[in-house]
Amino acid sequence: MQFNSIGFFVFLTTVAVIYYALKHKWRWLWLLIASFFFFGYFCYSTYNPEKIQLDRYIYNIIGVIASIVSVIIIDYFFGIYIEKNRKANPGKTKIVLVIGIIYPLFLLLLFKYFNFLNQTVGQIAQFLNLQYPVHMLNFIIPLGISYYTFHSISYLVDIYRNGQKAERHFGIFSLYILFFAKIVSGPIERPNTLIPQFYKEHQFNYGQIMDGIKLMAWGFFQKLVIADRAAMVVNEVFNRPQDYWGIYLIIGSLCFVFQVYCDFSGYSDIAIGVAQIFGIKLTINFKRPYLSTSVAELWRRWHITLISWLRDYVYIPMGGNRVARWRWQYNVFVTFILSGIWHGANWTYITWAGLNGFFILLSIWTATVREKFVTAIGLTRTPRLHTIVKISWTFILFWLSSIFFRANTMTDAFYIISHLLTGLDDLFKTLLTMNYDMLKSFLVVPNKNTFLGYSKPAFLPEIITLAMAILVMEVIHIIQEVKNERMRDMIARKPWYIQWALYYGLLSAIVFLGVYSNQQFLYFVY
Amino acid sequence: MKKLVGYITLSIISMILTLCALWIVPGTYPHDLAAMVNKKKMLVSKKPPRIIFIGGSSQLTLDTPLVGKELHYAAVNMSLWGGLGTREHLEEIKPYLKPGDVVVITMEYPAAIDKKYVEYIHTNKESKKFFFLMSPRRHMAEYLANRQYCELFKIVHELAQLKAKSYIRNLVLLNFFHLCDTGFPNYSTEFNTNGDRATPYVVVRPLGDSNTIFNYPEWKNHAFINDFTDYAAARNVKVVFYFSHFPRAYYKLNERYIDAYYDLMKKKLKCIVLNKPSDFVYPEDYFAETVYHLNQKGEKIRSAQLSTMLKKIL
Numbered sequence: 001m002q003f004n005s006i007g008f009f010v011f012l013t014t015v016a017v018i019y020y021a022l023k024h025k026w027r028w029l030w031l032l033i034a035s036f037f038f039f040g041y042f043c044y045s046t047y048n049p050e051k052i053q054l055d056r057y058i059y060n061i062i063g064v065i066a067s068i069v070s071v072i073i074i075d076y077f078f079g080i081y082i083e084k085n086r087k088a089n090p091g092k093t094k095i096v097l098v099i100g101i102i103y104p105l106f107l108l109l110l111f112k113y114f115n116f117l118n119q120t121v122g123q124i125a126q127f128l129n130l131q132y133p134v135h136m137l138n139f140i141i142p143l144g145i146s147y148y149t150f151h152s153i154s155y156l157v158d159i160y161r162n163g164q165k166a167e168r169h170f171g172i173f174s175l176y177i178l179f180f181a182k183i184v185s186g187p188i189e190r191p192n193t194l195i196p197q198f199y200k201e202h203q204f205n206y207g208q209i210m211d212g213i214k215l216m217a218w219g220f221f222q223k224l225v226i227a228d229r230a231a232m233v234v235n236e237v238f239n240r241p242q243d244y245w246g247i248y249l250i251i252g253s254l255c256f257v258f259q260v261y262c263d264f265s266g267y268s269d270i271a272i273g274v275a276q277i278f279g280i281k282l283t284i285n286f287k288r289p290y291l292s293t294s295v296a297e298l299w300r301r302w303h304i305t306l307i308s309w310l311r312d313y314v315y316i317p318m319g320g321n322r323v324a325r326w327r328w329q330y331n332v333f334v335t336f337i338l339s340g341i342w343h344g345a346n347w348t349y350i351t352w353a354g355l356n357g358f359f360i361l362l363s364i365w366t367a368t369v370r371e372k373f374v375t376a377i378g379l380t381r382t383p384r385l386h387t388i389v390k391i392s393w394t395f396i397l398f399w400l401s402s403i404f405f406r407a408n409t410m411t412d413a414f415y416i417i418s419h420l421l422t423g424l425d426d427l428f429k430t431l432l433t434m435n436y437d438m439l440k441s442f443l444v445v446p447n448k449n450t451f452l453g454y455s456k457p458a459f460l461p462e463i464i465t466l467a468m469a470i471l472v473m474e475v476i477h478i479i480q481e482v483k484n485e486r487m488r489d490m491i492a493r494k495p496w497y498i499q500w501a502l503y504y505g506l507l508s509a510i511v512f513l514g515v516y517s518n519q520q521f522l523y524f525v526y
Numbered sequence: 527m528k529k530l531v532g533y534i535t536l537s538i539i540s541m542i543l544t545l546c547a548l549w550i551v552p553g554t555y556p557h558d559l560a561a562m563v564n565k566k567k568m569l570v571s572k573k574p575p576r577i578i579f580i581g582g583s584s585q586l587t588l589d590t591p592l593v594g595k596e597l598h599y600a601a602v603n604m605s606l607w608g609g610l611g612t613r614e615h616l617e618e619i620k621p622y623l624k625p626g627d628v629v630v631i632t633m634e635y636p637a638a639i640d641k642k643y644v645e646y647i648h649t650n651k652e653s654k655k656f657f658f659l660m661s662p663r664r665h666m667a668e669y670l671a672n673r674q675y676c677e678l679f680k681i682v683h684e685l686a687q688l689k690a691k692s693y694i695r696n697l698v699l700l701n702f703f704h705l706c707d708t709g710f711p712n713y714s715t716e717f718n719t720n721g722d723r724a725t726p727y728v729v730v731r732p733l734g735d736s737n738t739i740f741n742y743p744e745w746k747n748h749a750f751i752n753d754f755t756d757y758a759a760a761r762n763v764k765v766v767f768y769f770s771h772f773p774r775a776y777y778k779l780n781e782r783y784i785d786a787y788y789d790l791m792k793k794k795l796k797c798i799v800l801n802k803p804s805d806f807v808y809p810e811d812y813f814a815e816t817v818y819h820l821n822q823k824g825e826k827i828r829s830a831q832l833s834t835m836l837k838k839i840l
Binding site (some may be wrong): 020130206210211271455457458460461462464465468503504510511512513514 | 537540558684687691692694695698699710712
């Protein structure tokens with residue numbers, strides 16, 4: 001059951017109505033039942049009789065359910081054990097903690113990375129002329145495994161390290177792991193922020209629910225109007241990069257930059273909005289990352305809950321920045337590589353993350369030189385222009401690295417990067433000479449009936465709609481950035497007719513300009 | 527709670543009203559198949575007796591003004607795409623037939639004897655949408671009578687979406703003069719006044735063949751032509767069927783299936799069968815980019831041949 005499906009709306013409405021009709025003491029149970037249903041339905045919807053036999057599928061589903069249930073049971077009892085024995089028996093407690101961390105990581109490795117590692121070993125063996133039988137495992141990857149693994153680790157580590165109280169209520173603890181609003185793709189919530197909210201009695205609050213619905217609407221706008229529309233261009237270009245060059249590769253890769261942001265930010269907004277309907281506040285996951293003035297800042301605004309998780313449970317335990325300079329830089333780089341591996345078992349993700357880590361290190365190494373250069377050319381005297389330059393530069397670096405993130409193979413990524421500028425000289429010449437007939441020739445890709453994934457008549461309306469939607473989103477981001485205030489709060493101060501006009505516009509855009517092909521959210525696979 | 531339900535209801539009502547408004551106001555649909563609307567208009571506007579061509583894109587480059595002139599008929603080329611479905615296409619033109627008209631039907635081979643493609647044609651939702659657009663009232667009544675409310679909503683919504691996107695395009699490009707056009711926005715540049723393609727297909731090698739799998743023909747997939755012939759005969763309308771052109775090499779490769787198809791049609795069809803498949807078998811250099819589309823040279827010969835054949839029977 002995807003957030004962008006009719007089924008989810010029916011599910012959400014039913015769950016919300018019954019939730020508020022129930023007494024507080026039963027609400028946790030109702031949310032847990034709903035979360036189990038959501039999880040189960042999602043598993044059921046992945047069944048494709050053409051791809052997998054029923055008996056094999058049933059075994060897979062048993063494996064998927066067993067893995068999440070076992071993680072919940074182990075974490076629950078280990079958490080209580082660690083809390084009780086932390087001071088009295090630190091040695092044993094540490095062993096329990098390590099087992100508690102290794103177990104979900106082992107499952108993650110088995111389900112998500114086994115085939116990748118196996119294949120890599122096979123390739124190395126082949127290179128060394130050795131015999132290595134590569135047997136790929138045909139698993140269904142458990143829904144949200146990357147996310148609940150992180151939830152489970154932070155729970156145990158927080159009990160061990162920070163004195164987080166172990167949860168005694170098994171149902172509430174299960175809900176912490178399984179809560180349907182965040183099980184699939186986060187946000188990755190810490191136990192001390194989420195668990196207490198399940199205990200709190202949430203009254204029906206019109207303002208809060210409306211706020212959640214508005215946030216969901218904004219999420220749907222990003223997903224349906226921008227991300228899924230850009231996906232058509234992105235899929236076409238990245239699945240057949242050799243058919244394209246220069247301007248087309250630039251358009252395709254730029255579309256991906258907005259697709260990946262709008263898809264995941266849209267999902268996060270919907271998840272936060274859904275939770276808000278039940279009175280539960282989830283952590284903000286994105287804070288206008290494309291307006292960052294440095295790559296480091298961009299990573300503080302992008303997938304915030306993952307990055308802060310990596311900071312707290314990987315980077316800081318490695319010593320963070322309170323170590324020798326080389327070691328600090330090593331810590332930064334390793335943390336980024338881990339974030340790449342988390343995204344998927346593919347060298348393209350690792351390269352993407354490594355590049356971003358490298359950009360941050362590069363900015364540290366060149367800080368003095370850049371400062372001198374900026375002063376020398378007088379940019380410091382025009383701070384606004386300086387900010388625009390920094391934002392643009394950061395965006396370009398992220399855009400280039402994101403080519404690796406989306407490319408199907410490393411070969412494709414290198415092909416795209418090496419052909420980004422092909423034919424641009426001709427295009428500029430054509431533009432400068434105002435030769436419109438020549439310009440029209442850029443709208444024809446040889447041997448293609450379609451243009452960048454769209455039929456020829458549909459391309460222009462679709463691309464204009466996409467560009468307009470991105471423009472609207474960025475204008476909203478800039479206003480929020482400048483005023484440092486939520487758009488919803490700004491709109492709430494306007495007269496009622498302006499409020500209605502704006503929300504009518506948003507709703508109309510979703511209904512009449514949304515792409516309803518039921519495309520999966522990109523981050524569901526991570 | 528009441529306030530929340532009230533606002534949600536108001537939002538739903540406002541969206542339904544917007545949908546109705548978008549449906550009513552004139553506008554274009556940026557989709558190739560929207561040309562069906564323009565073609566229907568053309569059919570209605572031409573005075574009988576007319577010679578009406580029904581087929582796929584293989585018939586789009588036909589020189590219908592030449593054929594019409596030779597036969598002294600007003601020529602109307604309703605052909606657009608093989609995947610539309612001849613059965614559905616014939617159903618659409620039924621209400622507009624007039625005594626003295628001649629309907630010339632052809633089907634590309636995949637649409638006739640590739641089982642999977644035939645199945646695809648009759649389940650293709652994209653075609654349904656644009657047939658709906660040709661006669662909205664009639665189709666709406668059918669959907670309502672069959673209680674297919676969701677299907678009906680989906681089609682109306684998708685068409686409204688297309689129109690909304692077309693408006694955005696025209697507004698952004700300051701294309702105000704075309705805000706009130708209907709049908710396919712590029713119709714006037716891509717088609718002539720008879721409904722033929724205005725420009726020839728580009729020549730590309732090797733020829734594309736869409737991986738057609740030939741099967742032996744099944745009469746149930748063609749029986750509709752006889753039903754249509756009966757309907758037409760009652761209205762003094764002639765029906766002619768002809769076998770489409772094909773490259774020699776492909777014809778040889780699938781000859782037994784094509785021959786079986788010919789035998790079946792010859793035996794069972796109530797209408798006039800104009801030719802044998804081998805009559806329109808041409809060398810590869812008469813074709814443009816696929817085995818279905820002729821280039822200018824091929825089209826000249828096909829149009830002349832067809833015209834001569836039709837002359838003999840009309």
